[in-house]
């Protein structure tokens with residue numbers, strides 16, 4: 001029992017420490033030695049009862065009890081019943097409609113077509129749904145967070161377009177179809193990504209006011225998204241990732257890469273949603289801590305899936321981390337320990353929701369489980 005508590009505390013320190021950002025990435029590369037202790041991280045089982053239907057292999061499937069399955073329909077939370085599948089598909093549909101309206105048409109035709117091609121190609125829409133659910137958690141109307149939700153998806157999609165290009169990961173398959181540069185050529189893909197990034201900020205700046213979001217909150221959301229994209233986020237993680245290829249990578253460095261390349265944008269999605277939803281500062285910070293764990297969880301699961309799934313299952317090329325000789329959690333810890341770490345992160349994320357109203361927190365609770373148990 002003592003060992004359990006202690007190792008969970010280690011994982012907790014690691015998860016919070018790893019997400020602290022340094023203004024100087026070269027300094028941050030050296031930090032977070034606490035993560036080196038993570039192989040000892042405990043298995044912490046979900047303390048909440050929820051129903052079960054794990055019938056397919058999933059990233060965590062081999063090591064956690066089936067009670068943890070959160071992708072299930074009709075799971076009891078806080079004494080009630082919450083239909084997560086319905087919630088997810090309703091929110092994803094709303095985001096898809098809003099994205100369709102937001103994406104430009106017309107001149108320059110090829111640029112607009114290329115942007116629409118990647119944004120409207122599907123995808124799980126995890127980040128926008130996080131934004132909407134965080135907004136609702138703090139008592140806001142999901143509509144207020146729709147511009148922020150769309151913006152996060154635009155930034156995410158631009159990162160996928162650029163990530164697939166020959167100068168980055170050189171991948172021909174994305175979201176089950178040819179990558180943007182394969183379909184439209186390199187310079188168009190590059191510019192489509194650039195234009196999407198610009199549109200994201202324009203969309204928030206123009207759209208939030210239409211939903212009654214006060215200007216100071218809109219500005220805070222813009223700052224959050226900007227910080228998650230640049231040297232404090234995705235771009236920093238990507239450059240560290242590329243520079244590390246083929247080299248020995250420490251767990252601290254791996255953590256830096258994953259937190260910045262992936263987790264930071266998920267964090268910004270949830271935090272921006274809570275900000276435009278009118279959340280108090282303490283609520284926003286609790287949402288941030290939840291989303292930090294979920295963001296890192298997302299990438300740990302991604303690493304495991306890359307190693308254990310097929311390209312058909314993923315809709316993108318499987319096994320490419322191994323091929324590119326990239327550091328991943330399964331590579332550094334082994335698949336079982338990576339799964340244990342994911343389970344710890346899931347438990348920590350859920351613990352951050354305990355202070356909120358159970359019904360309002362149900363979507364974020366189940367979203368965390370969905371991320372843990374996703375199969376693509």
Ligand code: GRG
Nearest residue numbers: 123124159160162163229234235238261262302
């Ligand atoms: C944002 C300024 C700026 C630059 C981008 C190219 C680049 C710099 C970063 C690459 C970031 C990247 C692709 C990280 C991987 C994140 C990840 C796990 C993506 C997969 O996300 P899913 O599974 O994909 O949510 P879908 O298709 O479902 O949306």
